Amino acid sequence: MIEREQDAPGSKGQFSRLLRDIAVAAKIVDRDVRKAGLVDLFGETGEINVQDEEQKKLDLLAHEEFVRALRRGGEVCLIGSEEHAEAIPLLFDDCQGKYVVLFDPLDGSSNIDVNVSIGTIFSIYRVPDDHVGRVTMESALQCGRKQVAAGYVVYGSSTILVYTTGNGVNGFTLDPSIGEFLLSHANIRTPNRGRIYSINEGNYNSWDDGLKRYIKWMQQEDPDDPDRPYTTRYIGSFVADFHRNLMKGGVYIYPSNTRDPNGKLRLMYEANPMAFIVEQAGGRAETGSGPILDVEPQALHDRTPVYIGSPSMVEDAIAFLSGER
Numbered sequence: 625m626i627e628r629e630q631d632a633p634g635s636k637g638q639f640s641r642l643l644r645d646i647a648v649a650a651k652i653v654d655r656d657v658r659k660a661g662l663v664d665l666f667g668e669t670g671e672i673n674v675q676d677e678e679q680k681k682l683d684l685l686a687h688e689e690f691v692r693a694l695r696r697g698g699e700v701c702l703i704g705s706e707e708h709a710e711a712i713p714l715l716f717d718d719c720q721g722k723y724v725v726l727f728d729p730l731d732g733s734s735n736i737d738v739n740v741s742i743g744t745i746f747s748i749y750r751v752p753d754d755h756v757g758r759v760t761m762e763s764a765l766q767c768g769r770k771q772v773a774a775g776y777v778v779y780g781s782s783t784i785l786v787y788t789t790g791n792g793v794n795g796f797t798l799d800p801s802i803g804e805f806l807l808s809h810a811n812i813r814t815p816n817r818g819r820i821y822s823i824n825e826g827n828y829n830s831w832d833d834g835l836k837r838y839i840k841w842m843q844q845e846d847p848d849d850p851d852r853p854y855t856t857r858y859i860g861s862f863v864a865d866f867h868r869n870l871m872k873g874g875v876y877i878y879p880s881n882t883r884d885p886n887g888k889l890r891l892m893y894e895a896n897p898m899a900f901i902v903e904q905a906g907g908r909a910e911t912g913s914g915p916i917l918d919v920e921p922q923a924l925h926d927r928t929p930v931y932i933g934s935p936s937m938v939e940d941a942i943a944f945l946s947g948e949r
């Protein structure tokens with residue numbers, strides 16, 4: 625895996641080492657996830673995180689493992705995590721780190737205790753030139769188009785690491801017998817259309833009318849349209865829902881609703897990295913009023929509505945939202 629990235633654009637070895645550190649942290653988290661039920665790692669810590677959610681023990685452990693790996697590696701000078709209110713500067717004397725890493729250490733919290741797939745999402749930026757040596761929270765607030773790499777890990781029936789450096793998307797499956805990620809899905813392309821839509825339909829009454837019409841349209845049979853009715857698949861772990869749809873074709877939606885005008889998913893470490901990956905795989909990622917990657921962030925934990933997946937399905941959704949259909 626590392627060998628493939630040695631010649632990434634502008635890479636001088638630091639970037640390859642950073643990816644290796646992330647892979648090492650993912651292996652450690654994978655080990656903890658696999659044995660969580662045996663060593664009392666399920667359940668809550670008793671703390672509330674910055675999102676006002678109960679922190680699970682594994683959430684916190686995964687956060688700590690990633691921070692430790694990135695701190696040890698020395699390629700990173702600023703970290704942002706879903707589990708930490710402020711960005712974490714890693715400034716020590718010999719730190720030559722050029723990169724900012726933002727991550728959701730363990731996504732799909734509601735599934736942690738019940739043996740359902742969960743994941744890690746990460747996003748990598750270069751520190752802006754004029755911030756070198758004096759990074760602040762603002763150094764992390766770059767729009768998604770500036771990402772130099774992004775990826776995710778699904779801790780599912782097998783563990784797979786999928787990432788892009790802006791040159792296509794590759795997937796690596798962890799071979800537990802040798803403890804290495806091996807290339808298993810080269811140059812992933814997402815289908816133009818699929819048969820799956822993924823949305824929490826329990827929130828139906830709080831959606832806007834365009835979205836309601838889109839979902840109803842997908843559920844209707846039409847003899848002239850063999851795709852309809854579509855199939856609902858919703859795990860409740862963004863990483864796992866996204867990965868399935870990326871491979872099979874489909875659309876994942878976490879919309880704005882009357883309670884949360886920006887939906888639930890976080891821009892910087894959930895939506896942006898997945899948007900970069902999906903675009904690199906030939907898909908689309910929209911907020912409902914433009915591409916996710918063009919959103920200018922205001923704060924580390926900003927939220928955004930998400931319409932992401934097969935390009936022509938995202939296009940359908942946007943047409944219904946805008947009233948065009």
Ligand code: AHM
Nearest residue numbers: 730731732733734824860861862863
């Ligand atoms: P988390 O990062 O706290 O786990 O929250 C994000 C998760 C996503 O993985 C998932 O798609 C979504 O929240 C599910 O939310 P809901 O239960 O409202 O459908």
Ligand code: MG
Nearest residue numbers: 728730731732
């Ligand atoms: Mg999450």
